[in-house]
Amino acid sequence: MASKVDDKIMSLREATKLVPNGAHISLGGFTTQRHPMAFVYELIRQKRRNLHFYGHSPGGDLDMLIGAGCVRRVELAYEADEAFARIGPRFRRAVEGGLIEWEDYSNFGMVQRFAAGAMGIPFIPTRTMLGSDIVKKEGFSEKTRRSDPKIAPKKLATINCPFTGDKIVLLPAIQTDVTIIHAQVVDAQGTVRIYGQNFGDEQQAKCAKKLIVTCEEIVQPEELREYPEHNLIPFFRVNAIIKVPYGAHPYACYRYYDYDPEFLRLYHERARDDASFREFFNEYIYGVGDWEEYLGKIGGAEKLRKLKADKKLGYAPKLKRG
Amino acid sequence: MASKVDDKIMSLREATKLVPNGAHISLGGFTTQRHPMAFVYELIRQKRRNLHFYGHSPGGDLDMLIGAGCVRRVELAYEADEAFARIGPRFRRAVEGGLIEWEDYSNFGMVQRFAAGAMGIPFIPTRTMLGSDIVKKEGFSEKTRRSDPKIAPKKLATINCPFTGDKIVLLPAIQTDVTIIHAQVVDAQGTVRIYGQNFGDEQQAKCAKKLIVTCEEIVQPEELREYPEHNLIPFFRVNAIIKVPYGAHPYACYRYYDYDPEFLRLYHERARDDASFREFFNEYIYGVGDWEEYLGKIGGAEKLRKLKADKKLGYAPKLKRG
């Protein structure tokens, strides 16, 4: 646990120290929203290796980590960017080339596994995935499963319900070493508020042994505590807080800014080819000192003005997307 | 499911028709807050019989239903009114006199059972209750369990986790025929907003086949839908809406009014004895035509003014409670 009086506010670089090589991690956000991208870029810059990644439907966040060589194993349901990419190009290449190990579940399956970890139970029962090859085929080898005690000893188990007799799938819980989420507002003690849908962030955050929160704003505790029922995570679960305005770019952050279609298309175009992918990384990650400089690179004040969310709608209604 | 265009707003009397004799029901609220009391009184007036009641920690709500002879079986964790009564007097008498059947779980156990029902799974695993007699002793007889297919075929099961080997308790899910909750605000389509802690209301409501919501206010959909992340129940789960201001009296309703210590003490004093309990019921329930008249009986405008919540605190800071 972490106390109210701990100093939790730190820089991205300091926070990445909480994620050692080989760590089991998960990132918040979903499809086109609230991935902790500033943190992802910093992990890439710090050249983390052998990460074990748990996701439900990650997108560019995981695709970039894979492309940078940070990831050894993934357990997930999907890797793409919806309307922007039918599959993460670096993920596809890594799987087809045998560069990473993978285990497939469904979205619901993965979120349930995070939920079980958050609830402190070793497994959770479900009716989903029955009849599919997800239930029949294990991705990880036995050797892999034995190599790291943090990996579940098997993918899942099927039993008959002791009450109804129904066939039920049991999914092993996930407790990550570190989960990183991007929230709109946090206070210095660690109370987290997320506006809009929370996706799987609640379960991913609460299943973690350590929790890092990047955010748009750090406010006074009283501001969040006036309506405690609107807060998602109690302060004592949070270990590190980093203020990074626009920290989810190129993804959206409800009520703050929209996703950046131009940049997302650029990434997916470049990431299809090894050479152009390297160039892209050199330009936007390795060749960039800090987040401020990155925001300049992607178009500076003018771009940020275009992405800025309408107060009432929570997104940028005039953004050119087509 | 129920649609946006159904006419869901009705009277208490109409709504009680959704709860037939023998129904499996559950009531929202917890300890001194938000029990749907106006609905309870109406059920008593309508002389419902043989109800199967599921609760975590009910108080006077269940105690009165038992005292009125409405209840045949209970599955619960606790029956008392915290600082106002160490045990529900009618519950105690009914158990000691063998007038009802009962099954004991823990609070967490019961809430997990509601959660499992809400999630659509037939059971939920937990580590609680291990080592207790709750796990060892069944309250319901086999005959009782066989008499109604809606009762779980057994109280619980203990297994070894297929992943960790840990001993784990499996609890059977609850899906009530009807759950009744009392919310602060609902719209005419059925979107529900609860201020303050939601206790077990979310799980109790979402496990129900039919959901009745009594409330302090009915507002326009736009008012609640401006901040959808603050709403608890999507409209299509709600079958009946009844506007009953002060409908949780003598219990509190955060931001609207406080609990009524005077009335709670009066009830628990009277309920200890059969004769005085009958008098109490004649005066406050049977002898009362409607909710308006009840509010007059309990002290009218003056009493309601004393209970009225401070806008900022959400309760009545000057209320005499000692």
Place this chain on the structure above:
Amino acid sequence: MEKKYAKDYTLIELMAVAAAREIKDREIVFAGTGLPMLGAMLAQHTHAPNCTIVFEAGAVDCKLAHLPMSVGDPRTMRFASTATGLFDVFSTILQRGYIDVGFLSGAQIDAYGNINATCIGDYHRPKVRFPGSGGSGDIACLSKRTIIIAVHEKRRFPERVDYITSPGWIDGPEGRKRAGLPWGGPSAVITTLGVLRFDERTKRAYLASYHPGVTPKQVKKNTGFKLDVSRAKKTEPPTEAEIKILREKVDPEGIFLKKVAAEE
């Protein structure tokens, strides 16, 4: 009122209209990005004003003013009834049995409506890797019925998919029951050439309708499994009103209508 059929429409518009027609009023619909969203929104604007759209990312029954580009798009927040997250939606709505219709797509669809969204070839050494299940497997397992959207090519319609990501009827009328699935199964496949449905007795796909300009023979030729075309009629074309709503109300920015049209 006599129906006025549109003369000028694209294939994607025809498919969106066909998708919309699968939705009944007052149903609860699990919609994904792209065609399902176009279809569901069109249905709300026409014959199913009281259908409810649910997004797995959390938003229930929003009033869209701008077309979302993902199910987690901030645009799906607008005037929603509730907005929670994946765990709540998948468990308390989908698994709890409240979804009437779910939409699916995938890289391969077989004779029993099973879908592959995972890979071609051996699972451990795939020739081609796809994005994976996402919510597709969940929707396939736990919706009361599903509608599949697909590009109709021979290699995409094999007798048996390489990997069942999202179970259809699995291997026949008893397949789902044997697998332990409590309900559900695909009811239609809306393709770029026609609409397939499933035989009540065998649960194998047959051609129910072929799109204007397409012949049953063409559909047969482009299907990798033996396809019964004996019951096929011509797909009812979109009406002028439907096309107008699609272009002016559903996707005025041309996010999907233009994009997919361009890729055709």
Place this chain on the structure above:
Amino acid sequence: MEKKYAKDYTLIELMAVAAAREIKDREIVFAGTGLPMLGAMLAQHTHAPNCTIVFEAGAVDCKLAHLPMSVGDPRTMRFASTATGLFDVFSTILQRGYIDVGFLSGAQIDAYGNINATCIGDYHRPKVRFPGSGGSGDIACLSKRTIIIAVHEKRRFPERVDYITSPGWIDGPEGRKRAGLPWGGPSAVITTLGVLRFDERTKRAYLASYHPGVTPKQVKKNTGFKLDVSRAKKTEPPTEAEIKILREKVDPEGIFLKKVAAEE
């Protein structure tokens, strides 16, 4: 600074002070109504300013301005960090292993700190029925350690409780492990006569301290099981500062301090 012990205090005040002293700074405390709440709040005002109080009804780390009369009291909302409900608190905080200290009480407590809050006599035909577990069984199972509060009478302290609602050490040092409990166990019983603790080797209760005005012999006489009193010291009395804080800051309305004093 020299400690100034109070001269004028009630038994309930003494017990509240003893409860407070069991809490360490920065701990997360699961508190119920009455004495545990008084103790936890006193601890926050004295040696444990950074301890966090969690209520099972949903509120985490509130800043109380008025003493709650139940764990679901609206008073527990004031400036809380989060306020959810029982499922979230019990599962993601308690079962997840974040509660350092939980408080318990009950009608019977036995030599191994097992608690009965259910009934006297046969479970199916009880002579006396109590309210039942409530959250007590959960706190007993899943807190890292527990403190029990009890009225010290012979019939309330039998060798073996009639019904284990809330497991203590069960039947000795291996009891919890055999039952499958991952951690926890009672560390103290604060009674109206003294404080019991549990022998490290046997996990049986022994008298650790007797309250001012009470003798070890009296405690022994009022205990239904064989009680080792050889290690007993006198309970450290409350300080003037502690009593002042209790009366002026923790319970100025006298909700519990006066009520329980009146019932003595």
